[in-house]
Amino acid sequence: MNIFESLNNTSGKMGDAGEIYVKKSTEYVKLKVFQQITISVSMVAKALLIGGLFAIGLLFAALAAALAIGEWLGNQALGYLVVAGVFLILTLIIYLARSVIDNMIIKRFSSKFFDS
Structure with a gap:
């Protein structure tokens, strides 16, 4: 009977360890998704702000160049x-x-997505 009790305890511990592993993996995936979303939103926001200001500057530079x-x-x-x-x-x-x-964009995003 001692062997059966030992097997029962060991299998119970393995089940608990597997459950903990699944919970930790789920938490990690949630954090990774959050990180990737925040990086993406941050990059889009910066691109829109910088790109918008650059476009306005380019417009005025083009008008001045055309006049000159x-x-x-x-x-x-x-x-x-x-x-x-x-x-x-x-x-x-x-x-x-x-x-x-x-290709440049894919390389940049893949390094941020897969290496971090």
Whole structure:
């Protein structure tokens, strides 16, 4: 009978240890999800704030450049066309390099998601 009692105690302890492991694993997953969500929301908020201010600054810089180029060329419309052409060329370059940009973003996010 002593062997059966020992097996019963051991199996009971293993069950308790398994239950504790499941609880701790669940807590860890919840903390990991919380961490990833806060990192993501923080990155999006910073990108929106910085990107918005940068866009406003770029808009005013483009208007000033268009006015200056138009004055230099003697025709305001040509100044605006030159600035628009520069933006179109930059857009084309970024479009052609979109896979490189995607790879950089994936590498950055994967290091934050899987390594922390």
